[in-house]
Amino acid sequence: MKKIATRQSYGEALVSLGKENDQVVVLDADLSGATKTNFFAKEFPKRFFNVGIAEQNLMATAAGLSTFGKIPYASTFAVFAAGRAYDQIRTSICYPNLNVKICATHAGITVGEDGATHQMLEDLSLMRTLPNMTVLSTSDDTQTRWAVKEIAKIQGPVYLRLCRLATPVIYDEGEKFEIGKAVQIGEGTDGTVIATGVTVAEAIQAKEELAKEGIQIRVLDMHTIKPIDREAIVKAAKETKKIVTVEDHNIIGGLGSAVCEVLAEEYPTKVTRMGIHDCFGKSGPAEALMKEFGIDQTAIKQQFEKA
Amino acid sequence: MKITDIIALENIANDIRKGIIRAVYHAKSGHPGGSLSCADILAVLYFNIMNIDPKDPESKARDRFVLSKGHCSPAIYATLARRGFFAESDLDTFRKIDSPLQGHPDMNKVPGIDMTTGSLGQGLSVANGMALASKLDRAGCRVYCLMGDGELDEGEVWEACLTASKYNLDNLCVIVDNNNLQIDGTIEEVAGMKHIYDKFHAFGFEVITINGNDVHDILNAFTLAKNIKGRPTVILAKTMKGKGVSFMENQVSWHGKAPNDEEYEQAMKELGGDRHEENRN
Numbered sequence: 001m002k003k004i005a006t007r008q009s010y011g012e013a014l015v016s017l018g019k020e021n022d023q024v025v026v027l028d029a030d031l032s033g034a035t036k037t038n039f040f041a042k043e044f045p046k047r048f049f050n051v052g053i054a055e056q057n058l059m060a061t062a063a064g065l066s067t068f069g070k071i072p073y074a075s076t077f078a079v080f081a082a083g084r085a086y087d088q089i090r091t092s093i094c095y096p097n098l099n100v101k102i103c104a105t106h107a108g109i110t111v112g113e114d115g116a117t118h119q120m121l122e123d124l125s126l127m128r129t130l131p132n133m134t135v136l137s138t139s140d141d142t143q144t145r146w147a148v149k150e151i152a153k154i155q156g157p158v159y160l161r162l163c164r165l166a167t168p169v170i171y172d173e174g175e176k177f178e179i180g181k182a183v184q185i186g187e188g189t190d191g192t193v194i195a196t197g198v199t200v201a202e203a204i205q206a207k208e209e210l211a212k213e214g215i216q217i218r219v220l221d222m223h224t225i226k227p228i229d230r231e232a233i234v235k236a237a238k239e240t241k242k243i244v245t246v247e248d249h250n251i252i253g254g255l256g257s258a259v260c261e262v263l264a265e266e267y268p269t270k271v272t273r274m275g276i277h278d279c280f281g282k283s284g285p286a287e288a289l290m291k292e293f294g295i296d297q298t299a300i301k302q303q304f305e306k307a
Numbered sequence: 308m309k310i311t312d313i314i315a316l317e318n319i320a321n322d323i324r325k326g327i328i329r330a331v332y333h334a335k336s337g338h339p340g341g342s343l344s345c346a347d348i349l350a351v352l353y354f355n356i357m358n359i360d361p362k363d364p365e366s367k368a369r370d371r372f373v374l375s376k377g378h379c380s381p382a383i384y385a386t387l388a389r390r391g392f393f394a395e396s397d398l399d400t401f402r403k404i405d406s407p408l409q410g411h412p413d414m415n416k417v418p419g420i421d422m423t424t425g426s427l428g429q430g431l432s433v434a435n436g437m438a439l440a441s442k443l444d445r446a447g448c449r450v451y452c453l454m455g456d457g458e459l460d461e462g463e464v465w466e467a468c469l470t471a472s473k474y475n476l477d478n479l480c481v482i483v484d485n486n487n488l489q490i491d492g493t494i495e496e497v498a499g500m501k502h503i504y505d506k507f508h509a510f511g512f513e514v515i516t517i518n519g520n521d522v523h524d525i526l527n528a529f530t531l532a533k534n535i536k537g538r539p540t541v542i543l544a545k546t547m548k549g550k551g552v553s554f555m556e557n558q559v560s561w562h563g564k565a566p567n568d569e570e571y572e573q574a575m576k577e578l579g580g581d582r583h584e585e586n587r588n
Contacts, residue, residue, distance in 0.1 A: 025440075025443070046443065047443070051466070051469075051470050052466070052469060054467075054469070054470075056428075056429070056462070056463040056466060057432045057463055057466035057467050057469075057470060060429040060430075060436070060467075061432045061467070062436060063432075063436060064432065064434060064435060064436020064437040064438075064439070064440070065437070065439060065440045066436070067422065067433075068367075068436075068437060068440030068441065068443075068446070070440050072436075087426055088426075090426075092422075092423070092424075092429045092432075095413075095423055096413070096422070
């Protein structure tokens with residue numbers, strides 16, 4: 001199975017976008033080799049700005065560029081984007097509703113060996129609470145390439161969550177996506193796994209394994225965290241016996257919380273939230289951490305197996 | 308409209324001060340001290356230096372102004388009103404519900420406001436972004452960023468100084484309103500802030516020190532800055548907090564409070580009441 005990290009897809013798609021749209025500019029904070037904005041920098045050196053290890057400056061500079069009609073893509077690790085530069089994103093980007101695309105790589109425990117300081121588990125929570133912000137968390141190469149281009153068409157701030165770990169390519173080239181519309185995979189009625197980012201591939205594998213045991217579930221790939229697809233969530237709650245959410249993020253404030261908010265208001269349903277249970281991550285190989293923190297296919301599968 | 312006469316510019320600065328007192332008095336809150344200290348700078352910028360047109364506030368080719376010390380919104384509102392971007396009577400709505408004149412400037416609500424500000428330390432980065440964009444587009448815009456000296460405590464300011472210098476942003480002119488006071492005391496007492504000239508110089512800026520309450524000095528400095536190539540300029544404007552209203556001058560207690568009825572009368576009297584209004588009409 002072909003595997004590719006979404007940060008890699010991002011870096012490559014940016015170059016393609018840069019060729020199509022000369023208003024696109026890219027900013028980085030001394031991580032261009034890791035965020036993969038170095039591809040763009042090589043192709044379009046005049047439209048690339050490295051501001052050094054200065055994430056607050058990164059975000060507010062992007063804001064200034066956008067007031068001239070530029071479409072800035074600002075990249076750094078998720079922990080420094082959503083965390084360190086939160087106030088700049090809030091006050092200089094979201095409040096004035098400026099057209100800045102924050103593309104944050106290295107989200108979640110799947111960062112691996114760098115450990116807790118670099119494993120951002122709160123960004124979906126922080127970013128989706130900001131008015132005017134659109135929040136995306138893509139699951140594979142195809143979807144990420146689509147998202148990188150699609151968000152240039154939205155007027156306003158976007159947070160795109162990307163990952164370091166190479167994960168399976170789920171979708172064929174040319175698959176159609178829409179911001180705010182979840183992708184339903186499978187028709188099973190024994191349960192639904194609502195996943196986002198790196199956990200989507202895990203959920204799909206769990207679904208396939210469960211099918212062998214006669215348990216038919218479906219997966220909702222929730223690539224848009226905000227605005228969340230309320231309709232798809234309610235439909236899943238109505239049509240399937242169990243709702244499980246799974247994310248490489250704290251269970252507080254992220255996908256699981258967003259799903260619970262919708263169901264509490266529209267179709268009260270019991271929800272099991274899988275994710276990082278309000279603790280910090282730690283160093284180790286990404287796959288081992290996914291297993292230990294209970295967000296891999298085995299953990300997902302266990303949620304649906306009969307006791 | 309480009310006013311070159313020094314007396315006329317001084318009169319405009321005085322009008323701006325009246326506008327500041329008027330806005331803060333009607334709002335019953337706000338920040339008069341740091342607004343009064345920068346009134347002369349704004350008068351020169353908006354009535355002589357900047358390429359702007361109140362009839363076309365969104366013009367792509369205009370010069371940009373970022374009030375990084377956003378709490379001094381009364382100063383920019385009074386300036387924009389005096390320049391004709393909106394009615395001077397609107398100043399009475401400052402900070403009131405449904406007024407476009409928010410406590411801190413909102414670029415989407417007020418014509419002439421080029422950036423939303425309020426959280427200190429972010430304006431210079433934004434101004435850098437504007438200056439970079441102008442250079443990319445060969446738009447020929449100059450970008451002005453007014454910061455407080457207390458604001459220099461913020462680390463992002465110095466991150467932004469690196470960027471301004473790295474990209475040789477000679478279309479950027481920073482003004483530090485160096486009134487020496489912040490909320491808890493002098494800038495040196497509170498945060499150990501000193502040697503501001505040396506700091507900017509070391510970051511690669513051309514530094515021009517002036518009396519920031521002297522219109523003639525200000526005019527010369529901005530004119531000089533336009534001709535400096537290859538690096539950004541900072542104008543270190545030595546000012547007096549509360550300038551123009553005797554009991555507010557150099558008083559940290561007037562950083563963020565409104566005058567009562569009696570103080571309002573006194574302040575307006577000192578600023579010449581409606582004398583300049585009549586002169587203009």
